[in-house]
Amino acid sequence: MTFGVMLSQLLSGLGQTCLIFALTLIFSLPLGLAVCAGRMSKFAPFGKLVKNKKDCPKFLKALGEAKPIRAIFSFFIAILRGTPLMLQLLVVCYGPYYLFKVNLSSSWKFFALIIGFVINYSAYFAEIYRAGIESIPVGQSEAAQTLGYSKAQTFFKIILPQMVKRTLPPVTNEVITLVKDTSLAFVLTHDEMFTIAKRISAAKTTFTPLLIAGLFYFVFNAIVAFVMTKIENSMKYYE
């Protein structure tokens, strides 16, 4: 195998890497917002049972304060952040077969890959968003409320833009991690760059393809960092 052939194979893998990267971001960034909304839900269906918080039995008070939607989302976020992404990819990909004996089509692997990445990253983004939203002074929503903004207007016009600015640094961290995490696709033997590099390396007993792949990841991330810094700077006009 000439160097040129190896390079072209790696580059085609890089295309897949970029595809996984892009699809994951496109879906997980907004999905994270929905997960965040669930995680911050104040819905307490039994609140009405508590007539007087001071003298009511302890269990009734606890029941009144229970927030089931928040609890469910907290639980799933904990699982997604507390177990290896690699394991999650395997579960999404092969779980349907083992659980329901569904026959998996050949294109399923790629879908499973994207679903696994999107769900995992949306959990991380949700927690970043939540921290960002909670760091915004309540006076902002109160000012909006007294000016007559609806809840949706308050969120999209006042809270969200400020949240984006505040969460940009931690989101950048996640995006950079994602570039490297795409290599986990090898567990589902999806032909992205790292999988291909490993295969060539094993077949030809050479380390070169892995080093080249490493270089590609590095350049990819340098570009990501550059773009994110540009975005950050574009929001520097206010504090």
Added chain:
Amino acid sequence: MSENNILKIENLRKVFDDELEVLKDISLSVDRGEVVGVIGPSGSGKSTLLRCATLLTDMTCGELSYMGEKIVWNGADGRSVYADKKTLKKARSKFGLVFQNFNLFPHYSVMKNLIDAPVSVLGIEKSKAKEKAAELLEKMGLSDKADAYPCQLSGGQKQRVAIARALAMDPEILFFDEPTSALDPELTGEILKVIRQLAQEKMTMVIVTHEMSFAREVADKIVFMDGGVIVEQGAAKDIIDNPQTERMKRFLTKLGEK
């Protein structure tokens, strides 16, 4: 009820978490053009009163009306019941609130802070809203700051923008919660000047303040609160120069000592 009545609060009680009774039995009526000064020691419930009146905090018991329209009343169980969303939205357009720490929107320019709510809440045409905002900025002495961002302004300028933002909604009544407390003494004067001017223009206002001489000068009526009740209320000069209750006397002496 007189036709000129803007705000009426009746027998307001506020209990936090069913145990901390912060407002005990507050009744307050504000007529058009009236300036009411609310004074009292820290923790007496002044902010909570304003927050209840501006719908930021739910009342526990009692009634609230704006311009004769009831928006909160006592239900069968004696607890406050709120009107439907639409009525509340309409009520919100009747009042404006100026906060101690301004709460300007940092990502909007001064101009956008002033026109965004009129355009997207009241549905006013953008060009009209801009005209009005420019007028307000001129009145506040901030014509050159239309394109600035809040972070580029001094505290006094921020507060003047916040007042302009509230005025841009054309409210019937303005509430102020210690509008000068976050400001250096030199900057306090410029805010008091603006409020004084509004008073001359017969703007209806309720002002929570620790500036006793200012309250005496600008307010028609003073409400003195302590421990969640209105201890004294009446004409500003009577109340401050001739306090009737021990509590009020003590409060004024304490302030004098500072």
